[in-house]
Amino acid sequence: xxxxxQNPLFLSMQEGKNYTIYCxxxxxxxxxxxxxxxxxxxxxxxxxxLSNGAVKQEGRLMASLDTKARLSTLHITAAVHDLxxxxxxxxxxxxxxxxxxxxxSLTVIP
Amino acid sequence: NAGVTQxxxxxxxxxxxxxxxxxxxxxxxxxxxxxxxxxxxxxxxxxxxxxxxxxxxxxxxxxxxxxxxNKREFSLRLESAAxxxxxxxFCASSxxxxxxxQFFGPGTRLTVL
Numbered sequence: 001x002x003x004x005x006q007n008p009l010f011l012s013m014q015e016g017k018n019y020t021i022y023c024x025x026x027x028x029x030x031x032x033x034x035x036x037x038x039x040x041x042x043x044x045x046x047x048x049x050l051s052n053g054a055v056k057q058e059g060r061l062m063a064s065l066d067t068k069a070r071l072s073t074l075h076i077t078a079a080v081h082d083l084x085x086x087x088x089x090x091x092x093x094x095x096x097x098x099x100x101x102x103x104x105s106l107t108v109i110p
Numbered sequence: 111n112a113g114v115t116q117x118x119x120x121x122x123x124x125x126x127x128x129x130x131x132x133x134x135x136x137x138x139x140x141x142x143x144x145x146x147x148x149x150x151x152x153x154x155x156x157x158x159x160x161x162x163x164x165x166x167x168x169x170x171x172x173x174x175x176x177x178x179x180n181k182r183e184f185s186l187r188l189e190s191a192a193x194x195x196x197x198x199x200f201c202a203s204s205x206x207x208x209x210x211x212q213f214f215g216p217g218t219r220l221t222v223l
Contacts, residue, residue: 001169004152033211042200043153043214050208088152092210096141096160097168100152 002027002093006101013079014109021074021104023089031092032072034063036085037103043088047074079108112136114215116201122221123191131186131218133201139213140206142184143168144176146197147217153200159184160206191222 003026013019023032034046047056049065049072056063060083062075072089084107090100114135123129135142140161145153155168159178173195175187184203188195198219202212 031210035214042216043202043212045211045213048209048211090153090212096158096166096206096210097155098143098212099169100145100154102150102152 002029002091002097002099004089004091004099004101006087006089006104008104009102010105010107012107012109013076015080016078018078019076021076021087021106023072023074023101025070025072025091025099027093028067028070029091029093030065030067032065033090033092033098034072034074035088035090037088038085046087076106079106081108081110084108114201114203114213116199116215116218118218119216120219122223123188124223125192127191128187128189129191130188131199131201131220132183133185133215134183135201135203135213136182137203137205137213138181139203140181141204141210142178143202143204143212144174144184144186145200145202146170146195147200148197156186156199191220193222196220196222 005024032049035043047063052067054065086103117132143158144156157176162181201215204210204212
């Protein structure tokens with residue numbers, strides 16, 4: 001069974017600062033996804049990373065994938081309050097199963 | 111386009127009661143999924159359907175059954191609800207192709223007393 005670990009689980013950061021969320025997974029996969037969830041809401045797709053070295057950017061968020069290290073990162077640049085949410089990474093195995101990390105709860109403080 | 115819809119939004123059951131959660135998508139997706147979300151545990155896959163006519167177990171299938179009624183609809187049934195099934199349930203769909211991002215429904219908050 002594929003295991004997905006995210007860290008940190010909780011992150012409190014000041015507006016304007018930079019930080020990185022890490023997602024490690026246990027077995028080979030070249031399909032990794034990042035999602036955002038606001039409190040009490042559903043999940044929204046942020047990024048799809050499909051190959052080693054893939055990098056995607058949207059606004060203040062940038063995601064990357066290193067399949068050899070089994071590691072993905074979600075980098076936040078100059079955080080703003082609107083980025084406060086829980087962020088999940090998910091890995092797809094060779095079949096069609098998805099395994100989610102436990103999530104990183106991000107709070108951006110003015 | 112409504113995307114992925116789920117009914118009901120909220121449900122309270124007594125232990126031993128049964129119910130069916132309904133899910134439908136209008137994106138012509140091949141694959142559909144049922145997850146449960148519990149505090150501190152992320153999302154866990156209950157069952158999925160890679161294509162119409164097929165269903166497979168995920169990480170936590172015990173106590174659940176599913177039906178892929180047609181390409182649009184995928185239902186989740188609890189035959190005899192238990193308090194351990196108190197959770198938020200999400201349905202999702204994806205194209206099933208290489209670019210396989212999932213689109214999630216609004217969720218069903220289920221409480222079993």
